[in-house]
Amino acid sequence: MLGFLSGRRAGLDDPLRLRRAESTRRILSLELNPDRDVERIHGNGVNTIDIEVIEGRYMLSGGADGVIVIYDLENFSGKPHYTCKAICTVGRSSRYVHKFSVETVQWYPHDTGMFVSSSFDKTMKVWDTETLKPAEVFQFEGNVYCHHMSPIARKHSLIAVGTKEPKIQLCDLKSGSRIHVLQGHRGEVLSVCWSPRYEHILATASADSRVRVWDVRRAAGSLFTLDQHNGDKSKAASEAVNTTHDGRVNGLCFSGDGLFLLTTGTDNRMRLWNSATGENTLVNYGKVSNESRKGLKFTVSGGCSPEFVFVPCGSSVAVYALHTGKLVTMLRGHYNNVDCCEFHPNYQELYSGGKDCNILAWVPVLRGPDIEEETRVLKKDAAARHSSGNPAFEDAWSSDED
Template sequence: MLGFLTARQAGLDDPLRMRRVESTRRVLSLKLNPDRDVDRVHGNGINTIDIETIEGRYMLTGGADGVIVIYDLENFSGTPQYTCKAVCTVGRSSQHVHKFSVETVQWYPYDTGMFVSSSFDKTMKVWDTETLKPAEVFEFEGNVYSHHLSPIARKHSLIAVGTKIPKIQLCDLKSGSRIHVLQGHKAEVLSVRWSPRYEHILASASADSKVKVWDVRRASSSLLTLDQHNGDKSKASSEAVNTAHNGRVNGLCFTGDGLHLLTTGTDDRMRLWNSATGENTLVNYGKVCNESRKKLQFTVTCGCSPEFVFVPCGSSVAMYALHTGKLVTMLKGHYNNIDCCEFHPDYQELYSGGKDCNILAWVPVLRSPDVEVESNSADKVKKKDSRSSSGLKEHDYIS
């Protein structure tokens, strides 16, 4: 660490390099923290998690019981052992509670005073955090599988919504109405995600095995339909032309820079795509167990070099190196299948929720004597221990 500080002060190293290396080191040391508990409020499985980016303090969860909970992640106890308390709950006693399973929750990107939830009760609700009452309710013809607000939009306030009807609905927060429909899928839309790089670019995943990329400024058709075979028709059957997976595609996630898109499907595969060209990068992650018929929420790290992806895999969370496909470790602690996980970029922590009704916190377990940095060469990291906690050498990733 002192070597990085010296090199940075002398102008010999990239100012962001120390931050990237330390972030990577923290991610590689993630462990289930016995001193960190999260209040157990949900009476049924947890489907969705979101952590707000304004303060990085509040976490939203939605469950199969229709309940929505807001947690405070801040430690005010003054001791290492503490419990993240539920500060607000939209429970079964509330007249505004969702009648069926909550599939997606998301904070408004610019203000914690508002959040959005969607449910199998065919509604999407825009909530006032202060009153815990919906300021707006959108009703749809079928179950709502997923919704997403752009994290960077300045010129629009659209919420993309994927439902059982094979059309993507675009709802405007300003007018409180549905203003547009994107048509092209032939089965239910299981996941939608806005690009973190371009505010008008949207990706959608469907049970028809296809992933489409849209420019919402052009209404005619999608920009791209991702093809796992990269246009090689000799490798694809006539029924499988331009399919991203050989099964339902139920997970989407852009990388932090928006240059790549990750998808997961019920064919037990995860694929990495160039989001600009739609090219399958052919990274082999091996078998990624995926039995979910609904949306699967997975997450990519931010600020690491290289980046890592955390994806639910049965009752474990699998951690992969994003660009090589190497399985780094399996985080085990849940008693039943995991449906969602969310990465906290400020502290390099991971939160996961599953059908066991538990939310687990995975935090860095740092051992400062383990890593010794050479002051003459800021890009060399030597380990006194031959192996890290994940069973892999840390310098395989820190470079």
């Protein structure tokens, strides 16, 4: 790392390289933080968490008890050991609380004054953060498994909603009504995700073993369905044709640049797809344990190279290299199954929630050997640059006597 600093100071390295290298180093040194606790509020499992991107300071959580909590992640105590306090709670005593399990919570992408939650009580609620009262309530015919708002949309304010019905509902925040239905799946919709690259592109995953990609501006059906065999008839002959996984598909996540789409299924497989063509890249992640009957909330790192994937696997969080499929490490600390995790790109931290009712913070740790290694690399790098005759390191001093 000191070598990158030296190169940046001399103008030989792009500053972005330093940022990516440091982000990558921090992710590779993630450990359970003994000095940071998250206040335990939920009386049952934590199903979903979300960190707002405006300040990167406030975190939402939703639990199987129907409770929604807002945490402040900042440390103002001046001490290394501190607890992230719950500053607001929609608890069981509130008349507006969800009656059953909260499956998804999400901050409004452009303002912390609003957030959205969906639940097994067949409702999705749009909340005013200040008053903790719902400004809008959408009713559905079946349990709501998931919802998602586009992180980049400027031309629409649609929320995609997946329910027990095979239809994807599109709800408009501006009009407060359901304006469109996407039909094509044959089973319950377990996960939905908008592209972070194109605001009209939506991916949906279902219990029918398929993932469909849609352009919501089109009146026709989906753009394409992801096929694990890439259209190879010989491989698909003895198996279900045109399926994304051999079991229920319960997890979706785009890469940070939106060029790739990750899917997880109950066949214990995770697959990486080209989001533009729908081609299976055939990256082998090995066995990714997945027994969830509902949606699986996993996440991808941002601002580093290479990118990493954080996936709940039993009572641990598995960390994979996105493009090689290599298992980097397993983060162990929960006492029961992990249901969700969320990456904090500002500080390269990870938060995970599970059935043990806990939210754990995983933070980068810099060890002594790392510093020694960086010092060694700096010396080697400096010697190499001096010997290469780079003008930036040449001695321009001269003497009148010469």
